[in-house]
Amino acid sequence: MLTCLRVKNFAIIDAVEVEFGGALNVVTGETGAGKSILIDALELLLGGRARPDVVRTGAKEAEVEGLFDIDGDPAAKARLEAAGVEADDEIVVRRVVLASGKSRAYVNGQLVTATQLATLTEGLADISSQHEHHSLVHPAQHLDYLDAFADLGTSVARMRDAHSLLEAADRDLRDLEARIGARGEREDLLRYQLGEIDEVAPVLGEDAELGIERERLRHAEYLARTAGGAEDALYARDDALTTTLARIQSELEQASKVDP
Structure with missing residues (x-):
């Protein structure tokens, strides 16, 4: 329940503070006295869209602050606790709108976003007017009403x-x-x-053997080329070393017959 509303530099209002009792409260006045402006200020406080034109002409910012009694409203307390906002039986909601259109919102002195503000203040006040739907026709609220009725x-x-x-x-x-x-x-x-x-x-010591085999395979082309060259030098060429040695041996044998 809203117990106090303070409005400063909002539209045509310089500064006003209104306290509400626990029973029916009626705000009266002639057309243009500013009754609807209080409603606009309350809508802003409950997460409504902030507009730069709500700032009073010549002022740097508009400010709306409300005190709500949430004693007996466990749903409101649960929402506040879930958001990490400390709350007892009362909460203070404050909204500041700069002339540039930017706004800031606070719940119990803690800075919150506009979306968080709308969530945290849900159910604290119900604003209804002619030809306007309100929470009574919202199916999402019906279970809350039933729980409240059944205490x-x-x-x-x-x-x-x-x-x-x-x-x-x-x-x-x-x-x-x-x-x-x-x-x-x-x-x-x-x-x-x-x-x-x-x-x-695997067996013990196999790593060393595999290392040697790996090196052998890594140089396989070189080893094959070297072995092939040696074989060619020993046997394959016309001037192969084995042929030369055989010829030398034959000549020495012939010489030994002349000079034993």
């Missing part, structure tokens, strides 16, 4: 807390299942790699 505020809060715990447990469960799945995939990979190692059947 289920405490039960709703407990259910909301239980639902939050359930969601947290569900997230933990999904995380655990994902980690178990990843562990299973890791185990499958290790089994596959272990099987490949078993097929190779």
